[in-house]
Amino acid sequence: MDNNKSKGRVLVAMSGGVDSSVAAALLVEQGYEVIGVTMQVWDYSQCNIEEGTGTCCSSEDVDDARDVADRLNIPFYVLNCEDEFKEKVIDPFVNSYMSGKTPLPCVNCNTYLKFDHLIKKMHELSCDYLATGHYATLQKNDKDQWGIVTSHDSWKDQTYFLFTLDPELIPKLLFPVGEMTKSQVRDYAEQNNLTVARKKDSVGICFVDKAGYGEFIKDNYNHLTAKKGLMRRYPDGEVLREHQGIHYFTYGQRKGLGISAECPLYVLKVDPETYDVWVGEEQHLYSEEMIIDDCHWLEEIQGGEDYQVKIRYSHQGAMAQIERLDNGQLKVRFAQKQRAVTPGQAAVFYKENRLLGGGWIR
Amino acid sequence: MTQGNIYLDFNATTPVHAQVQARLLEWVSFWGNPSSIHRDGRHPKKLLRESRRTLAQALNCHPLELVFTSCGSEANNLAIKGCLSALKEKNSLRNRVLLGAIEHPSVLKQEKELRLQGFEVIKIPVNREGQYNLDFFKKHLDDKVGLVSVMLANNEVGVIAPVHEMVQMTHQAGGYFHSDLVQALGKMPFALKELDVDLASFSSHKVYALKGAGLLYSKKGTPLNSILQGGAQERGRRAGTENLLAIASFAHMVQHFQEHPLGSSLASLRDHMEKQIENKVSGVQFLCRKQERLPNTSSFFISGVSGESLLMNLDIRGFSVGTGAACSSGNPEPSPVLLAMGLSHAEAQSSLRVSLGASTTSEQIDLFVNNLSEVVTHLRELDKVEMSYGQ
Numbered sequence: 001m002d003n004n005k006s007k008g009r010v011l012v013a014m015s016g017g018v019d020s021s022v023a024a025a026l027l028v029e030q031g032y033e034v035i036g037v038t039m040q041v042w043d044y045s046q047c048n049i050e051e052g053t054g055t056c057c058s059s060e061d062v063d064d065a066r067d068v069a070d071r072l073n074i075p076f077y078v079l080n081c082e083d084e085f086k087e088k089v090i091d092p093f094v095n096s097y098m099s100g101k102t103p104l105p106c107v108n109c110n111t112y113l114k115f116d117h118l119i120k121k122m123h124e125l126s127c128d129y130l131a132t133g134h135y136a137t138l139q140k141n142d143k144d145q146w147g148i149v150t151s152h153d154s155w156k157d158q159t160y161f162l163f164t165l166d167p168e169l170i171p172k173l174l175f176p177v178g179e180m181t182k183s184q185v186r187d188y189a190e191q192n193n194l195t196v197a198r199k200k201d202s203v204g205i206c207f208v209d210k211a212g213y214g215e216f217i218k219d220n221y222n223h224l225t226a227k228k229g230l231m232r233r234y235p236d237g238e239v240l241r242e243h244q245g246i247h248y249f250t251y252g253q254r255k256g257l258g259i260s261a262e263c264p265l266y267v268l269k270v271d272p273e274t275y276d277v278w279v280g281e282e283q284h285l286y287s288e289e290m291i292i293d294d295c296h297w298l299e300e301i302q303g304g305e306d307y308q309v310k311i312r313y314s315h316q317g318a319m320a321q322i323e324r325l326d327n328g329q330l331k332v333r334f335a336q337k338q339r340a341v342t343p344g345q346a347a348v349f350y351k352e353n354r355l356l357g358g359g360w361i362r
Numbered sequence: 363m364t365q366g367n368i369y370l371d372f373n374a375t376t377p378v379h380a381q382v383q384a385r386l387l388e389w390v391s392f393w394g395n396p397s398s399i400h401r402d403g404r405h406p407k408k409l410l411r412e413s414r415r416t417l418a419q420a421l422n423c424h425p426l427e428l429v430f431t432s433c434g435s436e437a438n439n440l441a442i443k444g445c446l447s448a449l450k451e452k453n454s455l456r457n458r459v460l461l462g463a464i465e466h467p468s469v470l471k472q473e474k475e476l477r478l479q480g481f482e483v484i485k486i487p488v489n490r491e492g493q494y495n496l497d498f499f500k501k502h503l504d505d506k507v508g509l510v511s512v513m514l515a516n517n518e519v520g521v522i523a524p525v526h527e528m529v530q531m532t533h534q535a536g537g538y539f540h541s542d543l544v545q546a547l548g549k550m551p552f553a554l555k556e557l558d559v560d561l562a563s564f565s566s567h568k569v570y571a572l573k574g575a576g577l578l579y580s581k582k583g584t585p586l587n588s589i590l591q592g593g594a595q596e597r598g599r600r601a602g603t604e605n606l607l608a609i610a611s612f613a614h615m616v617q618h619f620q621e622h623p624l625g626s627s628l629a630s631l632r633d634h635m636e637k638q639i640e641n642k643v644s645g646v647q648f649l650c651r652k653q654e655r656l657p658n659t660s661s662f663f664i665s666g667v668s669g670e671s672l673l674m675n676l677d678i679r680g681f682s683v684g685t686g687a688a689c690s691s692g693n694p695e696p697s698p699v700l701l702a703m704g705l706s707h708a709e710a711q712s713s714l715r716v717s718l719g720a721s722t723t724s725e726q727i728d729l730f731v732n733n734l735s736e737v738v739t740h741l742r743e744l745d746k747v748e749m750s751y752g753q
Contacts, residue, residue, distance in 0.1 A: 035678065075674075075677060075678055077674050077677075079670070080670075120744075121671075123744050124671045124674075124675065124740075124741055124744060125671075125674060125675060125678065126675075126740065
């Protein structure tokens with residue numbers, strides 16, 4: 001092997017989307033020796049997600065990634081991660097829904113697949129770095145420690161999904177598009193004739209099609225979903241109707257409740273024990289505080305200090321004070337009441353754009 | 363980063379032979395449709411007829427016993443579906459099909475459809491050495507048997523089945539016998555007449571010819587219906603315009619190998635490679651090594667090392683080798699052939715197939731073994747580090 005000619009060997013996770021494609025192209029341009037991989041995580045032949053006419057074993061996205069790799073003239077491999085994805089991402093996702101929460105499978109996918117699994121592959125292929133198309137940047141702090149800082153494109157920033165990263169891995173990571181905006185990324189792709197330049201951004205959960213997560217759970221986990229329940233009004237408990245299963249409801253949901261009322265009603269609670277779904281007026285969606293558990297920290301935090309916290313990916317962030325509880329949980333008190341603090345979503349903390357860590361909303 | 367590309371996956375496909383490359387333009391000039399009556403069809407028809415004759419001579423059969431298809435998989439489908447459909451019209455009581463447990467997917471994956479059509483499908487099991495359980499086979503051979511399909515030489519492990527013996531048993535029971543000879547052709551001597559099979563499949567691109575031609579031998583008198591509806595090509599046994607270019611190259615190469623067989627030099631290279639691997643890499647188990655097998659094929663697994671990681675590392679170093687069937691390389695599931703031989707999932711997932719060809723040299727083999735040994739050492743060291751983290 002001849003590594004002398006390059007700045008090192010990089011394994012780049014390529015999804016077939018424009019961000020990771022540009023990440024790979026930039027690394028090649030910068031003089032790294034680049035190897036591309038795509039993780040095949042779900043058997044797309046089994047579901048209705050739109051697909052191109054790919055070759056024997058691949059989905060359209062895999063073909064797109066392969067196109068880009070061919071154009072860059074780099075080796076490219078498909079890793080079969082279907083079993084791992086089911087065990088680490090889909091099963092917990094379904095269990096979370098069935099326990100009345102609103103899960104965030106992308107964090108588990110990042111933790112267990114994009115990083116744990118690929119770091120292993122990085123070592124196996126004698127690579128020096130692992131690169132992804134995340135919108136995030138890497139910077140040292142005043143103590144000379146590497147950390148993760150929000151991307152230059154604050155609209156696309158994806159640091160929210162990275163709070164479970166093992167801080168020791170950070171020196172091994174490269175986020176080549178983190179200092180670019182989305183439109184710069186698209187322009188770069190276009191200028192470099194990458195076929196994915198104008199491809200639509202992926203939105204929502206990659207393995208759930210248009211029919212929605214409720215149908216996904218019904219189709220794939222039929223044994224869990226047979227039980228009907230009651231929809232009740234908060235706070236008086238009046239029964240409004242019978243419903244077809246708690247997997248069709250999520251906290252804060254307004255559409256598809258199948259009831260008409262004078263003012264809009266929202267799902268306030270999904271009770272996995274009684275199968276009751278509680279609905280009520282918008283004012284009940286606001287909270288002053290929340291409890292989070294299963295916390296991961298990339299950097300030290302201090303109880304009593306003010307931090308910025310994001311309670312969902314699209315959240316603008318809110319100032320909050322934190323208090324460490326004896327059982328390892330964290331009590332978070334918002335400076336201003338927040339709407340739809342949703343159990344199962346992540347609460348992620350920042351100090352001046354630096355990602356500190358986070359945990360899961362109870 | 364590579365030391366040039368060294369191709370060691372000749373069971374997946376072969377490079378186009380220089381002699382074929384040299385004649386391509388001549389063959390391309392016969393662009394007419396061989397079925398046309400006018401002058402532009404005459405040369406193509408002649409080339410098709412001559413190719414069929416050349417192949418018949420090489421295989422020692424009658425030209426009209428040969429049906430051109432688009433590939434080996436199609437020949438396997440035509441043999442099994444076409445024969446069973448014709449047989450059903452003749453005698454619906456013979457509705458049992460026996461398939462070797464380590465057949466190519468183009469045979470094994472027909473099982474579901476055959477069952478839907480009312481056939482009883484039984485797989486003939488093999489042991490860990492790839493040997494057929496002939497007692498089991500015998501027990502299921504009676505007047506219900508319509509067709510048996512067992513390949514002569516296996517594509518993954520190279521093991522050679524006692525086809526002649528199995529054909530005799532099948533004929534005694536009144537059944538027909540199909541054999542997939544795709545891998546055997548050009549790598550080992552055989553005679554269709556001695557094997558006495560009723561149907562046999564071949565493929566062009568495994569013998570240094572172009573991709574796109576398959577061939578089915580169907581012994582005179584064997585029931586066979588077309589499975590494609592359309593024109594009357596191939597005497598009504600296979601509709602569709604023939605891929606003349608691939609067919610001509612195929613005939614050329616089969617004749618070439620009849621005159622210059624590969625065989626024994628490959629076997630000594632392969633045996634040399636296996637000895638070297640054994641010396642340099644610990645924990646290697648070769649598959650079917652004690653059995654009669656193809657001279658070019660070596661299949662083995664290296665305990666505790668994933669075949670996927672081995673393959674990627676070797677590729678980055680410029681060595682092309684196989685793991686499982688070529689089609690599954692986009693999606694590395696453990697090979698069904700190895701599982702049918704009784705290997706565990708872990709064993710099957712750590713398997714590699716190295717298949718040598720006409721251009722393989724002992725220098726290439728030495729380079730390959732050195733690189734394989736380095737990669738295995740690297741992967742095992744990583745495992746050690748990971749285990750010590752775990753403690």
